[in-house]
Amino acid sequence: MPNVLENVGRRTLNELDYVGSLNIQLWSTLRAMKSAFPLVGNRYRWRATVRQMLQIGYDALPMVSMMAICTGFILAMQGASELRRFGAIHYVIDLVAVGFTRELGPLLTAIAVSGRSGSAFAAEIGTMKVTEELDSLRVMALDPIEFVLAPKYLAGLISIPCLTIISNAFGIIAGGLFMFLSTRLAPLLYFRYVLESIALRDVITGLIKSVAFATIIAHVGCLEGFRVRGGPDSVGRSTTSAVVKSTFLVIVADAIFTAIFYFTVRP
């Protein structure tokens, strides 16, 4: 029994330590972020930010688009199979449009980026730690948070909402394709219905979520990298851990945001 309590206590303290570290890292990054901005910041940081934006956003575009098309199609088919029984197949348009802008677009994008870029952040920073590159930054009087993390975070804050908008668009296009194939609904008419069914607040709440997801993915990925201890095997563990933890936290954050928007933002 004392062992069980001891383990519970230790795990709790470890989790609190992790949350505390994430918080400290977030505030340190926000303080250092100015250096990554264009014009007012350091031009080398901004160049690093642009490189990161290409890696997080542009390189993920085919994957995110395909995921959105497949999910849009699946959602439309599953919705139609039930709604058809009640003669309400036209509600598939609302289901896909509202479902994507509020929920599926941000979530799918976050899961894809977490797998691609969250793991890459952890691996890159973990390797820099193992090979003493982070130490060499410090002895050159350069702050690793400013040098490594700030460009990644800013790039995530810009790229992930952009990817989310693209994901929304492809999901809705896939829904339109299904409606055309199954009911011969004209694409222009479909898009008019889509615009009628979604409100600006749906898009904004989705984008707020995507900013929160970008924060989670960038910070969990980077923190896992900074926490690497030992050799290359721990880099592998941190990479796995970055994906698992960021995906888990993205879903938890999604639930929290959805609850907040459900109870506070009324149509």
Next chain:
Amino acid sequence: MPIISIRDLVVEYDGRRVLDGLNLDVEPGEAMVLLGGSGSGKSTLLRQIIGLERPKSGNVIVKGIDITRCSPSELKKVRHSIGVAFQSAALFNSLSVKDNVALPLREHTKLAPSIIDLMVWMKLAVVGLADFGKLLPQELSGGMKKRGAVARALALDPEILVLDEPSAGLDPIVAAELDELILLLKEAFHMTIIVVTHEMPSAFRIADRIAMLHQGTFSSVGTKEEIKASQDPRVRHFLDRTPEDLANATAVAAHFEKYLHTPEINQ
């Protein structure tokens, strides 16, 4: 007045004492070699000297500033006068050798790009890498990487150059070339040089004075002639390459005897 002064330095990791009350003065322009076997604490001492870790107690005073207690801005100022080449070279893999050397100049000076290019070429020429600036670190041999790390450490013309195991893992010819380079830097630029090594020929070639570390304490500090003549058994073991703790046959036999009488083995 010493440029580096270490006073009663104690370092502990998880309650295990790694450095135990060290005292050492390094004079300006001196080449000090920290010699010692694996696990003697020489890399730990080096990390204290460059301010990467804080001790449990004691002081490390560099150019009159106690880096164990100073503010981050004072530490940054001290770090501008220290150049460090790590054991693993720690060149940034994503940057070319030229960009690695240019990094501290771009970050800490307002020099025009053409002047930075010229300075980088000069630093690379000093270490014999003038024709290899465009290559990535992974395209260089082990010795070239180390020389690249020395070039980067020299970028800001530091007063103190710290080298961690510069000849480890190199063939004798390349190691001898590095020794000559270190001597050249000392003579030409009047730098204070601290070298951590366990390579005896390198140590005796480079050093003005040698500090011999043994289990976290200095077993001997003196000129290379004094160290060569030392009769301290710990120094003699190291210099004569004789094993310090031969397996005690009686103790091993007693251990097995005890093991054979344990209840598990008799069941």
